[in-house]
Structures are given as C-alpha cells and as structure tokens.
Amino acid sequence: MQASGAEGAWLKQSDRDRAVRLLWEPPAEPTRGPKAALSQSRVVEAAMKVADAEGVEALTMRRVAETLGFTTMSLYRHVPGKSELLDLMVDAAWGETACVPKGPWREGLEFYARQMWQMYRAHPWILQLPHSRRTPGPRTMASFDAALAVVSELGLTAEEMVAVVTAVGHFVDGVGRTMADRVKAERETGMTEEAWWDGQDALWAHFTPERLPMMTHIWTTGGFERPLDEFEFGLARVLDGLAVFIESEDRPLVRRETCL
Amino acid sequence: MQASGAEGAWLKQSDRDRAVRLLWEPPAEPTRGPKAALSQSRVVEAAMKVADAEGVEALTMRRVAETLGFTTMSLYRHVPGKSELLDLMVDAAWGETACVPKGPWREGLEFYARQMWQMYRAHPWILQLPHSRRTPGPRTMASFDAALAVVSELGLTAEEMVAVVTAVGHFVDGVGRTMADRVKAERETGMTEEAWWDGQDALWAHFTPERLPMMTHIWTTGGFERPLDEFEFGLARVLDGLAVFIESEDRPLVRRETCL
DNA sequence: TACACCCAGTGTACGACGTAAGCAGTTAAG
DNA sequence: CTTAACTGCTTACGTCGTACACTGGGTGTA
Numbered sequence: 001m002q003a004s005g006a007e008g009a010w011l012k013q014s015d016r017d018r019a020v021r022l023l024w025e026p027p028a029e030p031t032r033g034p035k036a037a038l039s040q041s042r043v044v045e046a047a048m049k050v051a052d053a054e055g056v057e058a059l060t061m062r063r064v065a066e067t068l069g070f071t072t073m074s075l076y077r078h079v080p081g082k083s084e085l086l087d088l089m090v091d092a093a094w095g096e097t098a099c100v101p102k103g104p105w106r107e108g109l110e111f112y113a114r115q116m117w118q119m120y121r122a123h124p125w126i127l128q129l130p131h132s133r134r135t136p137g138p139r140t141m142a143s144f145d146a147a148l149a150v151v152s153e154l155g156l157t158a159e160e161m162v163a164v165v166t167a168v169g170h171f172v173d174g175v176g177r178t179m180a181d182r183v184k185a186e187r188e189t190g191m192t193e194e195a196w197w198d199g200q201d202a203l204w205a206h207f208t209p210e211r212l213p214m215m216t217h218i219w220t221t222g223g224f225e226r227p228l229d230e231f232e233f234g235l236a237r238v239l240d241g242l243a244v245f246i247e248s249e250d251r252p253l254v255r256r257e258t259c260l
Numbered sequence: 261m262q263a264s265g266a267e268g269a270w271l272k273q274s275d276r277d278r279a280v281r282l283l284w285e286p287p288a289e290p291t292r293g294p295k296a297a298l299s300q301s302r303v304v305e306a307a308m309k310v311a312d313a314e315g316v317e318a319l320t321m322r323r324v325a326e327t328l329g330f331t332t333m334s335l336y337r338h339v340p341g342k343s344e345l346l347d348l349m350v351d352a353a354w355g356e357t358a359c360v361p362k363g364p365w366r367e368g369l370e371f372y373a374r375q376m377w378q379m380y381r382a383h384p385w386i387l388q389l390p391h392s393r394r395t396p397g398p399r400t401m402a403s404f405d406a407a408l409a410v411v412s413e414l415g416l417t418a419e420e421m422v423a424v425v426t427a428v429g430h431f432v433d434g435v436g437r438t439m440a441d442r443v444k445a446e447r448e449t450g451m452t453e454e455a456w457w458d459g460q461d462a463l464w465a466h467f468t469p470e471r472l473p474m475m476t477h478i479w480t481t482g483g484f485e486r487p488l489d490e491f492e493f494g495l496a497r498v499l500d501g502l503a504v505f506i507e508s509e510d511r512p513l514v515r516r517e518t519c520l
Numbered sequence: 521t522a523c524a525c526c527c528a529g530t531g532t533a534c535g536a537c538g539t540a541a542g543c544a545g546t547t548a549a550g
Numbered sequence: 551c552t553t554a555a556c557t558g559c560t561t562a563c564g565t566c567g568t569a570c571a572c573t574g575g576g577t578g579t580a
Contacts (some may be wrong), residue, residue, distance in 0.1 A: 215408070244501070
C-alpha cells in the first residue's frame with residue numbers, strides 16, 4: 001500500500017517500538033540461514049549516496065537496489081520500509097557531525113550551527129524530509145545534548161536553554177532549506193542560479209517601478225548582484241540577539257499559548 | 261510522463277515563459293466554444309482547500325477534481341500541470357497577507373514576520389513545497405517589496421537591506437517548518453504532540469544520564485513540559501540581533517564566497 | 521443557413537512509485 | 551537427516567501524474 005493519507009495511517013504502538021529498536025538497538029546477527037550479502041548499513045549508505053547525488057525525489061527503493069546490484073525487494077530483508085530507512089539515514093548524517101565541545105556559550109552555539117550547516121550542505125535532502133515526530137536516533141540526540149550543555153551554566157531556566165538552542169536550529173533550518181532548494185534546482189535544470197535568473201526576461205518585464213518600487217531600485221543599484229552570505233550574516237545576527245537576551249538582567253518569559 | 265528525475269528535466273525556455281505568463285498575466289476569456297463550467301481560480305481554490313484540510317500528500321489531481329465534481333483530466337483544461345498549479349496556490353496564499361505598512365523598521369519587520377507566520381499556519385503545506393526557483397508571482401513579490409521598503413531609510417547598502425529582510429524570512433521558514441511537520445503528524449496519527457511523546461516509553465528507556473546528561477537533567481526538571489513559544493522567543497531574538505547590526509557604527513561586510 | 525473551427529470535459533492507458541505475498545535455495549540447530 | 555530460520559527473487563496490486571484521442575457544444579465566417 002502507498003503511504004496512506006489522512007485516515008487509516010494510525011501508527012500502532014508496535015510500529016513505534018520497532019522504529020525505536022531499529023535506531024537504538026544494534027541488530028543481532030542471525031545464527032542460521034545463509035550469510036547475508038547485503039546489510040542494513042550498506043543499504044543506508046547506498047541510499048545516502050543516491051540522495052546526495054540525485055536528490056530525494058530520485059531516492060526510490062528501486063534506485064537504491066539498482067546501485068547495489070540487487071533486486072528491489074531484497075532491501076526489505078534489511079530495512080522494514082522506506083520510512084524507517086529515512087530514519088536511519090537522518091541519524092547517520094547527524095553521526096557525521098562533531099558534538100559541541102565545552103566552552104563559552106557563543107562559540108559553542110556557533111560551532112553547533114556550523115556543524116548543522118555543514119551537514120545540510122553535504123546532505124541537503126534532510127531538509128526535504130518530514131522532521132517532527134521522526135523517531136530521534138542516538139546520534140541526533142547526542143548532538144542536541146552537547147549543544148544544551150554549552151548553555152547550561154548561564155543561569156537560564158530549563159525551558160530557556162531549550163529555546164535558545166532551538167532558535168539557532170530554526171535559523172539554520174531556514175537558511176538550509178533555501179540552500180537545499182537551490183542545489184536541487186541546479187541539479188534539475190543544469191543551470192546555475194545566476195544563469196537561471198538571467199534567462200527570466202519574461203519575468204523581469206513585469207518588474208516595473210510602479211508595481212515593485214523597492215525591487216527595481218535595488219535591482220538598478222546592483223543589490224542583487226553580489227548578495228551577502230545568508231548563513232554568515234544571519235548567524236551573526238541571531239547570536240547577537242541571543243547575547244542581548246542572555247546578558248540581560250530580567251528576561252521576559254514567553255510561554256507557549258496559541259502555538260500548536 | 262512522471263515528474264522526471266535528474267536527467268531530462270531541463271526546462272525549456274517556453275515552459276518558463278509559460279509559467280511567467282500564467283502568474284503575471286490574467287488569462288483572457290476565450291470568445292468561442294462552450295462556456296466553461298470550471299475555471300482556473302476555482303481549481304486553485306479547491307486545491308488549496310484540499311491541501312489545507314488533508315495536507316500536500318493528499319493533494320492529487322484526482323482528489324481536487326473529485327471535490328469539484330469533475331473528472332481528473334478536466335483540470336488540465338485550466339491549469340497546465342500540477343507544478344504550475346502549485347505556483348498559483350503559493351502566490352494565492354501570499355495574496356492573503358497584508359503588505360508591511362510604512363513605519364519604523366522594527367515594527368515593520370515584526371509585522372512582516374507575523375504575516376508570514378499567519379500564512380504558514382493557515383497553509384502549512386507551503387513549507388513542504390520546493391521554494392527556490394519557483395517562479396515568483398506578483399503577490400509574493402509585492403509582500404517582499406513592502407518589507408524592503410521598511411528598511412530602506414536606514415543607511416544600509418542594497419545588499420544589506422536584502423540580507424536583513426531575508427534573515428527574518430529564514431527564521432520564520434525554520435520555525436514554520438517544524439510547525440508544519442507537527443500539524444501534519446497530528447493529522448496523520450490523530451494524536452496530539454504530547455500524547456505521542458507520552459507513548460514513547462521504549463524511547464525514553466534509552467535516555468540515560470550517562471548517554472544524554474543534559475536531556476535527562478532538563479527532563480527531570482520539567483524543561484520539556486512547558487516549552488517557550490518558539491516563534492515569539494526566536495522572533496524577539498532575531499529582531500534584537502538585527503537592531504545591534506542596524507544601530508552599530510561600522511557594519512561588517514559579509515560577502516558571499518563559499519555559499520552555493 | 522452551412523460549416524469549419526475551437527474548446528470544455530471524458531475515458532482509457534502507460535510507466536513510475538511503495539510494498540504485500542509467496543517461492544526457491546542455503547545454512548545451522550535439533 | 552530433518553527442520554526451522556533466513557536470504558534474495560518474482561509477481562502483482564493500487565496509487566500517482568498525465569499523454570492522447572474522443573465527443574459534443576458553441577461561435578465566427580462563407
């Protein structure tokens with residue numbers, strides 16, 4: 001059955017526990033039966049290579065099997081399904097990041113952001129996958145834990161520590177996503193970002209000063225020609241903002257009320 | 261043909277121009293032939309309703325046609341294909357946002373962020389769509405233009421103006437994405453976020469103090485029970501950080517070098 | 521009035537996808 | 551040896567987007 005829609009997709013407890021076991025408990029080798037030519041780690045590795053090179057949309061079970069030289073269904077002997085394969089891939093990617101070392105909070109959070117950024121650049125497909133409620137793996141959690149540690153001695157409440165680290169994460173997620181989209185578009189069209197927009201004359205014709213005054217002004221003053229580095233610029237601003245918060249005397253408490 | 265993979269997906273110039281015309285030039289009514297019972301705007305409207313209620317994964321041409329009471333293929337008389345339908349949906353969503361009014365930069369950017377946030381909450385599927393290099397529509401650009409205007413009198417360079425506005429956008433994108441994932445997960449599982457995590461005993465069993473010291477510490481001190489509002493908290497930090505930048509004497513210039 | 525287009529909506533069909541079910545061959549435990 | 555466990559393969563089903571060919575209704579020109 002295809003990944004199911006609104007109704008009927010209710011995960012059973014057994015499914016959830018299986019996902020947890022898959023990620024947190026290394027599989028025991030079977031004693032009987034023929035030696036497996038394939039293995040879970042080889043499947044995960046091959047899947048990551050496909051996703052890196054060709055994008056999520058090319059990541060099909062058939063494609064992964066093909067690169068390994070096996071049939072599609074042989075993969076299911078080593079991985080319960082595509083969803084769980086993605087879980088494993090994400091945790092493997094986090095495993096490539098270094099955990100934040102102890103030290104001053106600002107350097108630590110910057111390190112965390114740069115590690116995330118580097119991971120996203122190596123594996124942009126992560127940002128095109130559903131993120132929330134994916135069963136977190138041990139290596140994912142280890143990274144997060146180390147980032148929390150670096151803000152643990154600042155006199156913040158527990159909630160504030162979580163909020164500070166996730167604020168950095170959200171920013172990197174945001175920049176990462178547009179970066180990932182760009183990478184995807186360049187692969188699909190075979191054109192660089194510049195070349196693409198240069199060919200959009202039909203679009204530019206609609207950018208008139210009456211309709212889009214600022215856009216045309218910035219355009220004519222060359223503001224789009226040499227854009228600032230979005231990651232570097234934004235990261236510095238976010239850390240500045242967190243510094244204001246961390247170093248302030250009385251911190252405002254912002255409780256979650258309306259937010260889902 | 262299916263949406264094609266790595267090779268062979270090279271958009272022709274004619275395709276691009278068609279997408280531009282679709283978004284920027286309202287279609288002229290045909291003089292001959294039978295009156296159309298369906299229309300482009302009705303298709304877009306129905307598609308948005310489906311995506312709002314059932315998520316992107318339920319947004320199929322068949323499903324949209326069904327809600328309209330027409331056959332699947334009838335949609336193709338009004339919309340060139342699914343990709344272009346998505347273009348139209350995104351621009352329609354931006355059209356629901358109010359443009360930033362003139363005024364002080366901080367209030368203006370906060371307004372911009374809240375408008376984006378509100379749009380994402382109403383239409384979370386936008387964040388699950390590829391974003392970059394989607395042909396921008398007139399209403400999308402109008403919002404961006406108005407946001408640029410609010411930072412135009414601060415003595416920033418053109419590049420800096422763009423960087424400031426997109427930094428806010430990236431943050432909202434990041435938070436929005438995790439919000440969208442949560443909404444999707446709640447719809448698919450029929451469980452609230454809390455209920456979901458409460459049932460993850462098999463997972464918590466692996467959260468030992470040796471392995472994840474900070475996580476367990478925050479867990480025991482209740483730091484995950486009443487999380488701060490991620491949007492409100494992060495937005496305040498980002499604006500604080502931008503204030504530091506905007507009000508500083510000599511601004512560092514961060515050129516894009518390595519970034520894709 | 522005749523008729524040639526044009527255009528709205530339909531029906532069928534194809535090749536992609538994830539994966540369920542069952543089969544054949546291999547190995548170690550009893 | 552028998553048997554149970556295990557690997558990998560084949561076949562098949564129900565999704566998806568959409569190409570293609572059609573029917574019939576409507577308007578412009580001859």
